[in-house]
Amino acid sequence: MCIFWPPRLVLAMLMPILVTSEYEYVSWKDLGDSYGKSPQCVDIPEDLRLCYTVGYHRMLLPNLLEHETMAEVKQQAGSWVPLVHKRCHSGTQVFLCSLFAPVCLDRPIYPCRNLCESVRDSCTPIMEAFGFPWPEMLNCSKFPQDDMCIAANVTDVAQSPGNSPTCPPCDNEMSTEVILEHLCASEFAIRTKIKEAKIENVDKKLILQKKRKQMKPGSLKKEELRKLVLYLKNGANCPCQQLENLRSNYLIMGRKVGKRYLLTGIHKWDKSSKEVKKALKRLQSQKCPIYETSFK
Numbered sequence: 004m005c006i007f008w009p010p011r012l013v014l015a016m017l018m019p020i021l022v023t024s025e026y027e028y029v030s031w032k033d034l035g036d037s038y039g040k041s042p043q044c045v046d047i048p049e050d051l052r053l054c055y056t057v058g059y060h061r062m063l064l065p066n067l068l069e070h071e072t073m074a075e076v077k078q079q080a081g082s083w084v085p086l087v088h089k090r091c092h093s094g095t096q097v098f099l100c101s102l103f104a105p106v107c108l109d110r111p112i113y114p115c116r117n118l119c120e121s122v123r124d125s126c127t128p129i130m131e132a133f134g135f136p137w138p139e140m141l142n143c144s145k146f147p148q149d150d151m152c153i154a155a156n157v158t159d160v161a162q163s164p165g166n167s168p169t170c171p172p173c174d175n176e177m178s179t180e181v182i183l184e185h186l187c188a189s190e191f192a193i194r195t196k197i198k199e200a201k202i203e204n205v206d207k208k209l210i211l212q213k214k215r216k217q218m219k220p221g222s223l224k225k226e227e228l229r230k231l232v233l234y235l236k237n238g239a240n241c242p243c244q245q246l247e248n249l250r251s252n253y254l255i256m257g258r259k260v261g262k263r264y265l266l267t268g269i270h271k272w273d274k275s276s277k278e279v280k281k282a283l284k285r286l287q288s289q290k291c292p293i294y295e296t297s298f299k
């Protein structure tokens with residue numbers, strides 16, 4: 004049995020979401036062992052960017068990921084904003100916010116397992132390109148199948164139209180905000196030129212020119228910077244516009260995964276790159292969300 008959720012009275016913007024219900028109030032204890040503290044209903048602050056635009060204005064705290072303070076929610080949620088921008092699935096924001104910023108009701112409503120699986124299947128390839136596995140905290144088998152839960156509008160789950168295939172690290176919007184998000188999500192950022200981009204198995208390998216400048220301070224040791232070779236994971240055949248003509252300077256972002264360095268973002272850097280410069284400047288003063296903890 005499906006019912007529309009939430010009721011029109013409460014908010015209209017969540018129309019694409021349904022709550023499925025068997026009208027059985029099966030125990031939530033299996034899911035919510037730690038849901039002991041009595042949760043409060045608070046406003047979703049504007050700087051909780053992952054969820055501020057989700058369509059409702061109040062959320063439960065602690066949330067369903069056991070974050071107890073708003074500061075913790077913001078810190079952890081921030082690392083998912085780039086994934087929502089990648090538009091791997093139209094239900095990504097609703098799914099994540101049902102956990103990070105659950106809608107205020109007298110009891111928690113979890114996302115449905117099939118919403119989780121659908122988002123996971125669409126977004127895992129993108130996360131993998133960045134060297135992140137689907138995290139255990141979002142293991143879909145934790146979420147209910149037939150209890151009341153948040154589901155995506157099934158007619159609306161496909162990838163957003165106009166989302167042409169490209170390599171995820173190459174497909175970046177040129178806005179200060181988005182560049183900053185990617186800078187935050189990356190372990191290091193350098194400015195350099197590229198000597199060669201060649202295919203190696205399923206990946207693309209980037210050989211850099213000698214001159215390299217660190218733009219995210221302290222992230223790479225001198226020795227690492229000197230030897231740095233980057234890989235575009237699973238990127239042997241995906242189109243990366245930035246690599247078509249290698250004459251430019253680049254802002255290159257990456258992460259170390261195992262023994263390799265993955266390319267996580269690439270922007271041409273020429274005289275007109277105002278957005279890149281602004282983002283780097285803001286990186287100096289802004290605190291980034293903590294990625295390593297939130298993807299586990």
Ligand SMILES: *[C@@H]1O[C@H](CO)[C@@H](O)[C@H](O)[C@H]1NC(C)=O
Pocket residue numbers: 018019020021156157158159
């Ligand atoms: C589901 O999405 C389709 C297309 O976006 C829309 O026409 C339909 O009304 C939606 N259904 C619900 C229940 O929101």
Ligand SMILES: *[C@@H]1O[C@H](CO)[C@@H](O)[C@H](O)[C@H]1NC(C)=O
Pocket residue numbers: 139142143144145
């Ligand atoms: C998800 O959790 C289930 C049950 O706890 C476990 O059996 C399964 O291995 C987990 N899946 C992943 C991908 O970790």
